[in-house]
Amino acid sequence: MILSGAEIVIECLKEHQVDTVFGYPGGAVLNIYDEIYKNADSITHILTSHEQGAAHAADGYARSTGKVGVVIATSGPGATNLVTGIATAYMDSVPMVAITGNVPVSLLGRDSFQEVDITGVTMPITKHNYIVKDVNELADIMREAFYIAKEGRPGPVLIDIPKDVTINKVDYEAAVPKEVKRCSKHITEDSIKEAIARIKASKKPYIYAGGGVVISDAATELESFAKKVHAPVTCSLMGIGGYPGRDELYTGMVGMHGSKASNIGVTNCDLLIVVGARFSDRVIGKADKFANGATVLQIDVDPAEVNKNIISHHAVIGDIKKVLRVLNERLDQQDHKEWLAEIGEIKDKYPLKYSGDGLSAQYAIEKIDELTKGEAIITTEVGQHQMWAGQFYKFSEPKKFLTSGGLGTMGYGFGACIGAKVGNPDTTVINIAGDGSFRMNFNELLTAVRHNIKVIVFVINNGVLGMVRQWQTLFYDERYSFTTLNQDLDYVKLAESMGAVGFDITTKDEVEEVLKKALDEIRPVIINCMIDKDDKVFPMVAPGKPIDNVMVE
Known part of the structure; x- marks a missing residue:
């Protein structure tokens, strides 16, 4: 069967039972996107607002389902916008295949428009990567990439495909994917x-x-x-x-x-x-x-x-x-x-504790745990809210807590939340975010609305970069250098302007009522929960100290 490189990409995705890809089109991947259009009955494409959001969505999809997440981006800035998402997946051992386009082979290395050496850029943050200069090698490389992403300790693999390789044709033969076996050769x-x-x-x-x-x-x-x-x-x-x-x-x-x-x-x-x-x-x-x-x-x-x-x-x-x-x-x-x-x-x-007098993030997270019976998928951004989620939501199953543990990526949670919901449509998925992190990725609210992906973003809003401020309080004599956001943002209007639903929480008594409304809502939801800027995460061990030297307040 004679197929173009772009057609081979799609056929290999089908071989590996890929039903969803995340991405953003551009000139170098137009041929691949044309084939996605023709195969819309078997492969769903989720168009995100930014390539980084697509990478995080593929990551969240992979972590929550156990499948390989797939993301596609064009050459140059499209490819480099994937880098943070790829590094996040690499640090946390997440199976992902990133497919990027590039300029035609004859233009490589000539500083061509939207050209970048993405294999060179991503070499330290992938399990393996490829640049495919011959269409005859494309199918084997695609298959090998999926195997490497899953085998042993999982991780991301990048395949860079010049545009002329997606046009060129070759005889293609279907194949059954190589079985990924559990590693046991060293168990003596x-x-x-x-x-x-x-x-x-x-x-x-x-x-x-x-x-x-x-x-x-x-x-x-x-x-x-x-x-x-x-x-x-x-x-x-x-x-x-x-x-x-x-x-x-x-x-x-x-x-x-x-x-x-x-x-x-x-x-x-x-x-x-x-x-x-x-x-x-x-x-x-x-x-x-x-x-x-x-x-x-x-x-x-x-x-x-x-x-x-x-x-x-x-x-x-x-x-x-x-x-x-x-x-x-x-x-x-x-x-x-x-x-x-x-x-x-x-x-x-020494139980985990917090002041029960007023509205706090800990109380809100305990309410989320109670109302979802500990069965929701929780994604987070990075900071105080991330630690509170790990402390106060009682996870009963694996693959329900999705967070950037190694790279510590602010902006991770919303994309991951979308990917997790796409992979688990019948499960409640909530992104617990800080207002600082939310500023980095709220453009993906448009993605959730566009594709009718019913997620909840619970913004723990203290008006500051909370974890950095906590360190400034404890270790920098309260010199709050550029951690106060002074953010005069109406979250409800922001949500409504994008076609979502917004709620404000300013008192403890409002938490349960708002959460119940959000859980019943059929559209994406943003909840703005106001807490004090000086609430802190405890227990805490100061950096460089023995872990039994614990500050509890």
Whole structure:
């Protein structure tokens, strides 16, 4: 079958059962977009307001569904506008295929109109990338890209296609996608035996779970493992949802804004079992004081993570779901009642708390949790609201908390919210945003309205860049350098001007009523919730301090 390069792109998307792509057209991808138009019955295209929003939408789609997210952009500025979204996906191990156009092969390297070396630009932030200069290679590269994006530790792959390659024709043969198998080649008998021996020898084990648990669909196995080890469980920000937030063994987040029980427990344990976590600096604080009395047992699919930030005493390398299944089969039931009682006392003594007198973000998030029964998909931007969402929404399932944990991308949440809703049309999807982040991406409200994507954006509005101001208060003698927004914006009118619905919340009594109206609404909703500019996220560990040095107020 003789097909053009553009037709081959579409056929390869169909081979991989891609039903949705996000993007923004331009001259270099006109031929691809022409084929999308012809194949509208099988592939839905979501036109965003900005390419960065498209990249974040593909990311949110991928995180919430487990499928590969696909984004398309034209050459030059279209391609470079994807960079932040690609880097966000790379840092958080999200499977994505980004397809960019470029100038014809004969014009490459000549500073042509809208030409950029996007493969050079994205080399450090992709698992792999390609520039396709021969249409004969296009189908194989497309197939390989989808495989690489999903295989092992997932991540984004970029395919740059010059315009003449989308025009040129070649004989195309359909193929069945290569099966992506769970990584098990490094799971050895010796590594399993050693892990079991260390667990059995422990008197005070603690489980620290990261985003790898969510990515590998290992939440069920982790819960069984925790019960078997009889150990408390803490999660990184990326790991939230990987363990049930209401379970008695769960002690909340660990690290800079982790619970006191988690931070003290990790510091005092004798065995730290690290499952799919990268030892972020925001988790470990002062590295030489992090769990320095414990044996560290690390389970991860990526051998590059072992001994990168913290030295591990033993590691099992392989897909987390497979490793935990083997351990659950081989490990005898353990008993650590005294240790759990000790941690329980700390939990009871230092619960997460906030002033209940007036309207606060914490109260509002607890209400969101209550009214959605902990079953909504929650996306966030980056800042105080992100930490409050991780602390006060009790996630019961994985893939329900979508946040930029590694890159810390303000502007991520709204695009991700749209992508998650497209991938999960029957699930309530709410983006919890700060007013600073909302300023970066509210153009995507037009996307939600245009495509009738029913999402809720809950703006926690304190009129400042809240987390930066918090640091300025605590560590910079209250020198508030350019963190006061002075934003005189009518959110209700803004929403209405774009065809959405807007609500204001200024008192605690309004929260439940407005949320119920928003949940019943059939159009996209913006909620503006006013809080005090000096509300802070606690607990908090000062940067560079040991994580058991916790400020609780």
